[in-house]
Amino acid sequence: MRPSAVQLDVATYGESLALLVADQVGAFEDVEKYTRRLAGAETNVAIGLARLGLKVGWLSRVGDDSFGRFICKRVAQEGVDVSRVVTDAQYRTAIQLKARAVDGADPAIEYYRKGSAASHLSPADFDPDYFGAARHLHATGIAPALSASTMALAHHALDFMRARGKSISFDPNLRPMLWPSQQVMAQQLNALAAKADWVLPGLSEGKILTGYTEPADIAAFYLDRGVSLVVVKLGEQGAYYRSAQGEGVVPGVPVRQVVDTVGAGDGFAVGLISGLLEGLPIEQAVRRGNRIGAFAIQVVGDMEGLPTRSELEAASRAD
Template sequence: MLFNPDSNGPIRYVQNFNKSIAGAESNVAIALARLGHEVGWFSRLGNDEFGRYIKAVIRGEGVEVSRAITDEEKSTGILFKERFIHSNPNVYYYRKDSAASNLKPEDIDIEYIKKAKILHITGITPALSKSCRDTVLKAIDIARENGVKVSFDPNIRLKLWDIDEATSVLLEIAQKADIIFPGIDEGEILLKMRHPKDIADKFLSLGCSIVAVKLGKDGCYAASSKEAHYIPGYLVERPEDTVGAGDGFAAGFLSGYIKNCELFQCAEYANAIGAMATMVKGDMEGYPIYDQLMQFMGKNKVIDR
């Protein structure tokens, strides 16, 4: 559960917050559902008003949530944003021993994963606890054993675990992924590399089939064993909120991939949705439906009235 301030500045001076949902995996699920894909999401939620709200919102966005478990003992985790003009917001996490951090391998419905085309994983869930880490690794193994592609966004959050542990676990996951979405900073932490081509080449050598290195406003560098491209981004003059842009990027790329688009087009979708996410306050509020995406990319005419 996210509490977003209605004013900028240090959180100690903020009086009012707006309630919304947050979560990298749920962001990707919602963005894909808005683009017309069938998406399922599973986690653990507290048996409290926050948990009921999160489940209702995600379900209302068209995401299938039947495998989201209600935990009778643990509470739903919360976080607060602290925003400053034209800079990335700070995030304060209060999710230790939350319902989601108690996700465990036996919570996984094997048949549910087997039905999917893609299993999307981020580096946030394995950072929450040992049981979450074991659950993620089990889900990946189930996917790989049944021909389900694994998509991975490292999404490193050093407020949740130390750098050595993060590096070890995330590289283990990366070697099992088919598609990976690292940023430059993540490339430096995980691989000690900062050049997009070097990062992409290294992840390809580890076994990934596709690498899309996020470059922020500059777009991305997308590579496979057959081709590689720098794809320019979309300029947003005054971004409102950058949180959720990376999740929108992943969803855009996966949408193109599901539609069997060329690598370049997948990356264009990714760049566009990542940019659109920054135009709206909130993690997932800026994700478009497909017609809005086409208009933003200049592929459809905009009719104002």
């Protein structure tokens, strides 16, 4: 039997991958040694929120293999509840390769995820008592891209939480290689975004999804569809936010050296979501998002740089 539902601040769902990061610069075929880590936008956010003291739960499927056991163990060690992660005896855990980044550039990535255990997630895996016990749902555009059943799960989860008055954040996290076309990607993800309260596209993502080039127009596109807050991430320039209460630009946080850009957007989501759930004004929550995004890009790994509450407070006091 499953454990009874626990009270959660945030629930999320999606695929986590075993991440193999190159230990040296060069093409994958020339690299001899890799370090095993963890990848997955939803688990990055879940771990970041847990490090700040929030109670977080994660739904997924992993293979009955060493990588699946590694993922569950690693996520649980971070304080995230994994009681709704299903071990799938038929399908394997996904794997990702990441090259060593140079001079702050985005690293090359290769995925081995087609037909993975998580791609077989479906509404049947959704536990209404578990999700109903959460204050907030965080969703991304990655999970629904994996298969028809994960798309059905995405709509089911957002509809369920919306009907119960829970807040919902949606980060598009575009992965064009998972979609049949850019047009289909935009249509499907915009339909999901319209069911959320807070939508968090990067500027380039917003251009693709809406056809607009200015942050204000991208935000208006989603506000016109019922979203209450849109935050457009602007990279080192910070972030633009807009809601019915107002708009503004919050400058980025300078860093000494960009080591690994992967996970910056997830770090931003951690800051924004935690801030808003704690009742911070929008501008302050966006500022926290910028700060945690800056933490994330200064170390190797997708989530290793995400701060604890004490580290975040120390950095804020240093301003």
